[in-house]
Amino acid sequence: MAEVTREAARAVACLRRARRILITSHSSPDGDSLGSALAVWELASALGIAAHIVQRDPYPASLSFLPGLESVELASSLSSEVVEGVDFAVVLECPGINRPGLAGLERLPILNIDHHLENERYGVLNYLDEEAPAVGEMVLRMAEAAEVPVSATMATCLYTALVTDTGDFRFSNATPRAFEAARRLVAAGAVPHQIADALWNQTPSRVVRLTAEVLGSLELHAAGRLAVVTCDLGMLARAGARFEDTENLINIPRAMAGVEVAVLFKAFTPEATRVSLRSRGTVDVQRVAARFGGGGHRSAAGCTIARPFRQARQALLDTLAPLLEKP
Amino acid sequence: MAEVTREAARAVACLRRARRILITSHSSPDGDSLGSALAVWELASALGIAAHIVQRDPYPASLSFLPGLESVELASSLSSEVVEGVDFAVVLECPGINRPGLAGLERLPILNIDHHLENERYGVLNYLDEEAPAVGEMVLRMAEAAEVPVSATMATCLYTALVTDTGDFRFSNATPRAFEAARRLVAAGAVPHQIADALWNQTPSRVVRLTAEVLGSLELHAAGRLAVVTCDLGMLARAGARFEDTENLINIPRAMAGVEVAVLFKAFTPEATRVSLRSRGTVDVQRVAARFGGGGHRSAAGCTIARPFRQARQALLDTLAPLLEKP
Numbered sequence: 001m002a003e004v005t006r007e008a009a010r011a012v013a014c015l016r017r018a019r020r021i022l023i024t025s026h027s028s029p030d031g032d033s034l035g036s037a038l039a040v041w042e043l044a045s046a047l048g049i050a051a052h053i054v055q056r057d058p059y060p061a062s063l064s065f066l067p068g069l070e071s072v073e074l075a076s077s078l079s080s081e082v083v084e085g086v087d088f089a090v091v092l093e094c095p096g097i098n099r100p101g102l103a104g105l106e107r108l109p110i111l112n113i114d115h116h117l118e119n120e121r122y123g124v125l126n127y128l129d130e131e132a133p134a135v136g137e138m139v140l141r142m143a144e145a146a147e148v149p150v151s152a153t154m155a156t157c158l159y160t161a162l163v164t165d166t167g168d169f170r171f172s173n174a175t176p177r178a179f180e181a182a183r184r185l186v187a188a189g190a191v192p193h194q195i196a197d198a199l200w201n202q203t204p205s206r207v208v209r210l211t212a213e214v215l216g217s218l219e220l221h222a223a224g225r226l227a228v229v230t231c232d233l234g235m236l237a238r239a240g241a242r243f244e245d246t247e248n249l250i251n252i253p254r255a256m257a258g259v260e261v262a263v264l265f266k267a268f269t270p271e272a273t274r275v276s277l278r279s280r281g282t283v284d285v286q287r288v289a290a291r292f293g294g295g296g297h298r299s300a301a302g303c304t305i306a307r308p309f310r311q312a313r314q315a316l317l318d319t320l321a322p323l324l325e326k327p
Numbered sequence: 328m329a330e331v332t333r334e335a336a337r338a339v340a341c342l343r344r345a346r347r348i349l350i351t352s353h354s355s356p357d358g359d360s361l362g363s364a365l366a367v368w369e370l371a372s373a374l375g376i377a378a379h380i381v382q383r384d385p386y387p388a389s390l391s392f393l394p395g396l397e398s399v400e401l402a403s404s405l406s407s408e409v410v411e412g413v414d415f416a417v418v419l420e421c422p423g424i425n426r427p428g429l430a431g432l433e434r435l436p437i438l439n440i441d442h443h444l445e446n447e448r449y450g451v452l453n454y455l456d457e458e459a460p461a462v463g464e465m466v467l468r469m470a471e472a473a474e475v476p477v478s479a480t481m482a483t484c485l486y487t488a489l490v491t492d493t494g495d496f497r498f499s500n501a502t503p504r505a506f507e508a509a510r511r512l513v514a515a516g517a518v519p520h521q522i523a524d525a526l527w528n529q530t531p532s533r534v535v536r537l538t539a540e541v542l543g544s545l546e547l548h549a550a551g552r553l554a555v556v557t558c559d560l561g562m563l564a565r566a567g568a569r570f571e572d573t574e575n576l577i578n579i580p581r582a583m584a585g586v587e588v589a590v591l592f593k594a595f596t597p598e599a600t601r602v603s604l605r606s607r608g609t610v611d612v613q614r615v616a617a618r619f620g621g622g623g624h625r626s627a628a629g630c631t632i633a634r635p636f637r638q639a640r641q642a643l644l645d646t647l648a649p650l651l652e653k654p
Contacts, residue, residue: 168495169509170523176514182496183506196497201582201607205547205554208583212542215535224532255528256535280528 004129008141011127014111015043015142018087020050022078022108025092027056027101031164031199033093034059035157036113036135038068040090042157043139046148054082056101065198066160067153077103088124093135097122113138133178136161140181152189159190164199209239214249214264221317222324225260225281227253228317232267232309243268254278261285261320265313273312277301283323291319331456335468338454341438342370342469345414347377349405349435352419354383354428358491358526360420361386362484363440363462365395367417369484370466373475381409383428392525393487394480404430415451420462424449440465460505463488467508479516486517491526536566541576541591548644549651552587552608554580555644559594559636570595581605588612588647592640600639604628610650618646 015021023040025033037053044051053072063069075082088109091097095116097106112123115132132138136158143150150158162181166174169182186192213235219228231246239245246266254262260281266274275292277285278300285301292315294303305312342348350367352360364380371378380399390396402409415436418424422443424433439450442459459465463485470477477485489508493501496509513519540562546555558573566572573593581589587608593601602619604612605627612628619642621630632639 163496168497169490169519170495170527172520174513174519176510179506179510179513183503183510186501186506187503192496192501193499197607200497202584203579203582204584205545205551208542208545208579211579212539212545215539216543218532218535218539220532227532252530252535252538255530257529257531280524 004131005141005145007127007129008138009145011111011113011125012142012146014088014125015049015090015146016047018044018049020085020087021111022083022086022089023051023053023092024055024089024100024102024105026094026099029055029057029059029063031063032134032136032161034063034072035066035159035161035164036092036139037072038066038157039136039139039143039154039161040092040113041068041071042151042154043143043146043148047146052082054078054102062199062202063160065195066157068157076101078105078108083108091123092139095119131175131177133173133175133181134162134165136165137177137181140184150185150188155185155188155190156195159185159192160195160199163192163195168196204245206239206241207245210235210241210245211249211252213239214246215252218253222321223326224258225324226317226320227256227259227262228265228313229253229263230265230267230309230313236268250276250278254280261324263316263320265309265316267309267312270308271306273305273307273309275303275305275312275316277303283320288316288319288323292316331458332468332472334454334456335465336472338438338440338452339469339473341415341452342376342417342473343374345371345376347412347414348438349410349413349416350378350380350419351382351416351427351429351432353421353426356382356384356386356390358390359461359463359488361390361399362393362486362488362491363419363466364399365393365484366463366466366470366481366488367419367440368395368398369478369481370470370473370475374473379409381405381429389526389529390487392522393484395484403428405432405435410435418450419466422446458502458504460500460502460508461489461492463492464504464508467511477512477515482512482515482517483522486512486519487522487526490519490522495523531572533566533568534572537562537568537572538576538579540566541573542579545580547586549648550653551585552651553644553647554583554586554589555592555640556580556590557592557594557636557640563595577603577605581607588651590643590647592636592643594636594639597635598633600632600634600636602630602632602639602643604630610647615643615646615650619643 023037025037041051054075056076090111092113095118110123112126117130119128140158166178214229214231217230250264261283262278264276279285284298286296286298289301289303292303292305350364352364368378381402383403417438419440422445437450439453444457446455467485493505541556541558544557577591588610589605591603606612611625613623613625616628616630619630619632
């Protein structure tokens, strides 16, 4: 822990040398990247450093409650005006320098703050901690190292970072460090039940209607170890839903008793079928996706099969079947 | 906090005076009551005290992973054999002495351990703490006061108690104390992601099918502030589902953007319609339920209307409509 504290103090010392900084995080920002960016903005302000946040993509609606969002500018490249007088950029939760999607960012010196294993160490200072449950927890350590009191707004941003990256403390990064950070942030004014309500209780009605449509397609194979659901254009139309509304639907069949692999087929065009795969057991779905030119992780992967739905479905199920036979 | 620690130490001193105890908690046990009972059993054993757990009702399938369940006996009354040589009973998470549903329990001296506001103080010793996020947190304090090391099995039981009673830290009892207890329990060997998987990722396929059926009935009223879903016998039959499978379905319309009140109608008989109500806003649904002879809380209530579905639905919606008019 002493080492962790030292690293945070080094990042703060770097920050203190600046008069003006730019803050960014990865494209398609999530709770950890955006919450951390807003907290670094507040920390910089408390240290008397001018700061502005630039992001390529707008934030998802579920994060619209975060305090300080009005200070986020949207841009896909850094104009010379924007970088004028900037000492360096703080880049949050980005394994590589291209992840923010900001053209021109590479011309600035970088304070690189991340918890990914595969970080490319592209900064003039790299504050990296693979053991951190969220980048937000690293930023909390910076505030503490800087002896800047954690305000209720900063606590709200950092608690959101923590709770989204740990899946409400249900992922394997729900470590004693995660709970220690949560304790401090709640003591500093984060309100877990309000944040949870803002984050999770905002399902659009079209998503509920689409859930009904897609769950209605549930099929079980391999003696209940494989759950398959399908989404097609008719379902989207009846629900009044959009392509991106399918995002979390696979989690419902994934959470079924006895299910080891869950598959969602998205049949949106006659030529190609998108496939999302989830595994809770021994099956490595990344290897299944790779056979069709896709990728991902052992437990979550995806691919696009250049065939119409029925053929694509058969090809994928044929590939999965031998992997789900009982040993 | 000193007072809290003193109370836990007093409960431990009481425990130490016993040679044989009986442990019980409320009927229809949940994660907090059952997890706490199993942890007290382990604590008593560590102190050299013979202990057995008696519960009226079987545990829900989602708790079948808890270590030590083989020591739970099911009974609805205490035979003289069972109470033979028992010094006292430890009663967990019960506001009143009738909550365990064990006939004969009132004949034993009671160590009453609870965190409910309305506890009736029926014990020879009452260890009560309304600020405790879960009774499991109080039992953790007892183990610490007794200087009994928290084993991985005890930590698993107590973490389950904590996480179920705080709704994965999403309820208003997710306090700094809750996170401090979580930190200690995870450090002692509780594995949050395994416990979460065991608790939440065991949905039977019939519940997924019933979810599809019930969400398909979604109606919005009052400019989207009222969400209504219905479950009837046809839906149950098509899903192969049971009455009790409807239990959590109302949480989906409750979590919709803009929804202030969610209603689930259960039309299972021609004579009567069961109604579940949830409120996220200013509407007090307990008052609505009370008009039909039901009860509950401000944010969660229920009633049975002695009319067929269509009439019951109309009567309830007529009662709700004026409460949902914009001020």
